[in-house]
Amino acid sequence: MFRYTLGRLLSGVITVWFIATATFLAMHAVPGDPLMNEKATTAEIRENLARKYGLDRPLPEQYVIYLSNMIQGDFGISFTQQNRRVNDIIKDHFPVSAALGILAITFAALGGILWGAITALYRNQLPDIIIMFLVILGISVPSFVFAALGQLLLVNLNQWFGTSILPVAGWGTFSHMLMPSLVLGLGTMALLTRLMRSSMLEVVNEDFIKTAKAKGLSPQRIFFKHQLRNAILPVVTVLGPQIAAITTGGFVVELVFAIPGLGRYFVQAVQQLDYTVIMGTTVFYGAFLVLMVILVDIIYGFIDPRVRLK
């Protein structure tokens, strides 16, 4: 298990280095230079700015500086927000995105497992048909449409009851988090429901279920102890990639619900071509996602002994 974890971590570090390099090259392949939009037009000011950001050095040297800064955890200074360090932007806004994401993935995982189990229990009956119809809907509707509809629903609900039941936008309290995270988790929930259903149906035919039945265990015990626990395994596997999907889906939800998360700042930075912020957040997100996938893999190793033995 230790060797396995170490190996995964090492390949994770290489992946993050690859991401950092790809980001660096992609940003330097952009025609023109980051100072083109500056109002300061005299050559001297441009030169000074270039020196400040290290843009006057040759590319390999810039790359070395960039990497060594990154290893020390320094992502540089924002181009558009005066004297604001990228580290501060990440530190201020990532917790918001993380809280939203954690709640969303909780919704998605619990909902997915619950609905998936229900559909498998009532196979080809009315609950199954209804839920699977909703699942197909959930997979086919883009997240921003869900976000818009969720907001519209809140507006109408609040109007209907005459008071503010849940806030329509903004951030601060737990009630602000509910609707955005639900909306954010819907797509993943639909996917997990589907996965859970097919995995539950597969498990039903396994020998150990027959053995459990033959032993005379109660249906409830078979369902919770044998069927559910084994069926959850594939759901855990896709949780890693799904965290990535929820993180990027968060960009849109943060935009629609006016949540001051890192995703919104990333989109803003992209629209304003704020190079250091784009590079910093990309590498940060990349490292975060790689870490999440590794974490899920290691957890999976603990749950399923077969993985460890390999």
Add this chain to the structure above:
Amino acid sequence: MNTLRTLTEADFQPSPSEDNLEQISRPSLSYWQDAWIRLKKNTRALISLYLIVGLAFFTLIGPWIWTKDPAAQDLDQISQAPALPKTALLVKDFEPSATPIDTTHPPAPSGYPDALDAVTGLTVLGTPTTQSVRLSWSPVDQAGGYSVYRSESAPEGLMGLGLPLASLTAGNIVGFEDRLNLKSQTYYYSIIPTDGFDEFDVVSTLEVSPQQSITVSQALERQLIDSDDRPGQTVQLAFHPLGTDYLGRDMLARLMQGARVSLFIGVVAPLIYVLFGVFYGGFAGYLGGTTDQILMRFADFVVALPFLLFMILFKIAFGIGPGESGILPMLIALILLLWPATARLVRGQVLRIREQGYIEAARLLGGGPSYLIARHIIPNTMGVILVTLTFAVPSAIFTEAFLSFIGMGVAPPTPSWGSMCNEGVKTMLSHPHELFFPALFISITVLAFNLLGDGLTEALDSKMRSKE
């Protein structure tokens, strides 16, 4: 499968030919014919297939049938909900008229009145149209002026009077002409008398529904009438079956043009990257050994890149910046990032297939690597590739929509379904149809491809074959 049929005399005739006396089975079916038969039995997949064909017609043939220019603005019908063709009353061009003044009434009160009566006799002069609504009322004794308000919902007493249109500063003005951005809907006009400075707590409200109208010169400019038409007639306005957007552009025409962008990216990008992935994975799997290790390690790194982040990054790198129309950069970015999934899948298949006997036989007969890959291995992985392709289309469409939604996709004025959603979200509360239609088209397309993919997976699964 076996349907009983009544036997006739013809069934008992001796076979006319002696050649195939031994043939007792039905003609053998190839793998693909068999799959096609199974797919046809799957109603959901078949409906999806029809939907996709319909969408192709909508995209390719649609603009020839519905020839409206997607960029043309219809300023008479902005943010119009879907409706039947509308007519408009032709009215004369605007000519300023003198302020209606009741000369028998003093313009200002004598002193400061403590209370004023509500305005009486509030009526509309002539026909109320979307060009002008002319209000008229009887002067109030001791009034020094009037305030005019307009609301889209009925005011409750002094609450919810709506938009303040005018503060008339003489008690003998007995009319007001409203020409401010009128639509063909119901308005509530409220008049409050003032002493010249302050409003009094009495209000009179009138409900007015202006008729859709257009001036002669506007109608001529938009070629709705010939020059000899006269005011008072009605003219047919341009027809927008799915309504118009916030700039008065025809939604149906824009959806058709947007479909070209969305479906182009949705279909062409998967075609190219799946093809690339097939050859990459095919060679890696076939060659095996160190080459395979190196090739697949590289693919693993590309897979590990956070896809949408790099999509955005590459979009900037190739597309100069946000705001540039970016169909090509998006295409390149999609291809660069998404090929490894197919490559891994195909490699797995190839590793399995190349151990099979018929490959060995073909190699013994002198088949080279490229011949074996192109002739034997790829055709046998075709089923998996086809399913991958079908599921790749919805994810590419989603990606395009996502990027366009956050403003990194196709730049205006070129519409795509995603950018139309982006515009629609802004007017969602007042004009929901502007979000509804593009979202519906995205959803239907993605749904159709997903269901078709499910159907194909089942139809191409050779395990299913033996079960029938």
